[in-house]
Amino acid sequence: MSVGPQATYIVQKQPPAGSCHYRTEKGEPLEDPACTPGATLPAVTQANLASTICRKGGYTKNIRPESVTRKEKELNASSYGYKGSLGDAEYDHLISLQIGSDPNGARNLWVEPADPGHKPGGGINNKKDPVETKLHTAVCSGKVTLQAAQQAIVTDWATALSRLGIG
Template structure:
């Protein structure tokens, strides 16, 4: 299955012999039988391949709405997709990225542009299987996301500057924004 399958909009999700009917806007086809070689490059790690995972914004989060969205404690829990949705993407993404370790618990299906700064919750262009391994990984990215969100909510950085810094290179976002 090519990387393109992560962006398909079919009406049925197929995982093994289980079929789940999903809204077409959120469905993804997942099969393993015909998966070819990796279609996404690992050479960008700890960042995702920009051709496969360019990131996407949540249109409900703007500079004008941060006070009623990302700056409200617990808001991300209201938009975070369930694992029943993200696990199918994670499984396909592990294949797309050609990871030799296919243990799903060794990855976080991560929002490249974090929900904390207005990343799109369900858009496959914003979700990828980020490894837990390595020095700059899914766990270290979480602290950066929180620091950047704090800076946006404290008006030490604009939402657009924060989003740009994280999408360019989350490992340097704090220093680029002058909040480290």
């Protein structure tokens, strides 16, 4: 866990170069759980969903620290040994902001390569984003608890929906 949204952000220390290793599930890239175990935001709880992640008008736009993203992405790419174009990879929150993650915790961010078959130079494209949105919708509609959604995505985002019975 972390302290959550800050007025200003600093570049977070990343794991040593080459120390993190991608896994795959059905060809999809997964994070190294030793380097990126996930980090939640204590300010987001089951009791305050309506005023945090489920509030109308957006939540994630106001807490994402864009000012440090590029430098952290470069450092994390080195941690994971990522050699592709950074334009084709997403500096992604393992537990998404949509389901109450730490906006700038090094334990929750990783350079996620594009999906297999993605054309280099085509920009970011991955199958994890729709999973994050479906988990958010399920949490906000009461189909699953915040904690269940967070645990499912940390365990394996590629199977999170099926594990929770979400279509």
